[in-house]
Amino acid sequence: xxxxxDTIRTDRLVMRRWQDSDRDAYAAMxxxxxxxxxxxxxxxxxxxxxxMDRIEExxxxxxxxxxxxxxxxxxxxxxFTGLNPMPAGVPGAGGMEVxxxxxxxxxxxxxxxxAATAAVDVAFSGAGLDRIWSMTAVLNRPSQAVMLxxxxxxxxxxxxxxxxxxxxxxxxIAYRLERPGHVGRNxxxxxxxHFR
Numbered sequence: 001x002x003x004x005x006d007t008i009r010t011d012r013l014v015m016r017r018w019q020d021s022d023r024d025a026y027a028a029m030x031x032x033x034x035x036x037x038x039x040x041x042x043x044x045x046x047x048x049x050x051x052m053d054r055i056e057e058x059x060x061x062x063x064x065x066x067x068x069x070x071x072x073x074x075x076x077x078x079x080f081t082g083l084n085p086m087p088a089g090v091p092g093a094g095g096m097e098v099x100x101x102x103x104x105x106x107x108x109x110x111x112x113x114x115a116a117t118a119a120v121d122v123a124f125s126g127a128g129l130d131r132i133w134s135m136t137a138v139l140n141r142p143s144q145a146v147m148l149x150x151x152x153x154x155x156x157x158x159x160x161x162x163x164x165x166x167x168x169x170x171x172x173i174a175y176r177l178e179r180p181g182h183v184g185r186n187x188x189x190x191x192x193x194h195f196r
Contacts (some may be wrong), residue, residue, distance in 0.1 A: 006041070013069055013070065013114060014070045015115055017067070019068070022068050023068070027045045030101075040167070062083075064082065066082035067081060080101055080107055091156040095131060097134055097135065101114075107142075129179065133177075134174070134175045134176075137172055158171075
C-alpha cells in the first residue's frame with residue numbers, strides 16, 4: 001500500500017483530493033482558451049470530467065498526484081498542481097513530472113511556485129523519488145519561469161510525439177531536478193545556444 005498524501009497545506013493554499021463540486025470550475029478553466037493556449041486544444045465538459053477521474057485514479061494507485069488547489073482563506077478552487085507520470089516518448093519517460101494548471105484569476109500571484117515547491121517536497125521527502133521532471137512547449141515562458149524558480153535545469157529540447165509536424169506547440173523542452181544529495185547528472189544544460 002503506497003504512503004498517502006491526500007492533503008497538503010502551504011502558507012496560502014490547500015492541496016487536496018478532488019471533489020465533485022470542483023467539476024464546474026475545472027471544466028470552465030479547461031475551456032478557457034487563454035489557460036489552454038500552450039496545450040493543443042481546450043477541453044469540453046466530457047473530456048474535463050474524464051481528466052479529473054483519471055487524476056483521482058492515480059491518487060488511488062500512487063498515494064499522490066495532481067492535487068486540486070484551493071485558496072486557504074476563501075476556499076476558492078484555482079486549478080491543480082502536483083505529480084504525474086511522464087508520458088512515453090519524451091525525455092524522462094517513466095519518471096515523475098511536476099506540473100500545474102491555474103485559472104486565469106490565480107495567475108501572477110506565486111501560487112504555482114508555492115504549490116509546486118510543496119509537490120517537489122512530497123516527491124523527494126515523502127515518496128523518496130530521486131529525480132523530478134517537467135516539460136512544456138518552448139513557447140511557454142511562464143511555466144519555464146516556474147521551473148527555474150523551483151531550481152530545475154533544462155535537460156533537452158524535443159518534438160512532442162503527440163503533436164504533428166508543423167504544429168506551433170510541437171517543440172518542447174524538458175527540465176529536471178535531482179533530489180538533494182542524490183548522485184546524478186547535476187550539470188546544467190546550456191540552453192542559451194538553443195534560444196538565441
